[in-house]
Amino acid sequence: MSTDSITIPPETARHVLWTFACAGGYQPGSFTLKLLELLASADPANTRRLATAFPAEAEAVRMAKNDQDGIAKLTAIASGVAA
Template sequence: MSTTTLPVTRETAHHVLWHYGAPGGLQPGRGTETLMVAIDAADLVTVERLRLGFPELVSAMLAAKNDMDGIARLQQIAGAA
């Protein structure tokens, strides 16, 4: 089951790949990096609250973390696969 429901931009794909240490990743700015750490550490209720303000980033992170092909799909979006 896919958790990515929105189109993910190339930039977001690069950032999420970096967060998970996957090839094709590029380090984001400090604010985005901190937000990704918060999303990754949050419980389900908090993740859904964060999704209200950052739907693309949350969807991409959940795909990378939970979908069997999430990293590969992000690499394809980033042009790294």
């Protein structure tokens, strides 16, 4: 799955920031919280499965976990600076 076409909404970015205990985030509802925690701990095969139904959430968690500047990108998205 290509991540180039996935748009992460500001709300999703804020939820992921909260999940990773970063400034600028806020707590999601119980389902979204469990989903983000599951994505954060899933192995690659199960992450791909979850990403088919929740692409923005999966990409945002991937960014937070794996991109050197992922938290900065998510912070920019959350604040409306980045698209």
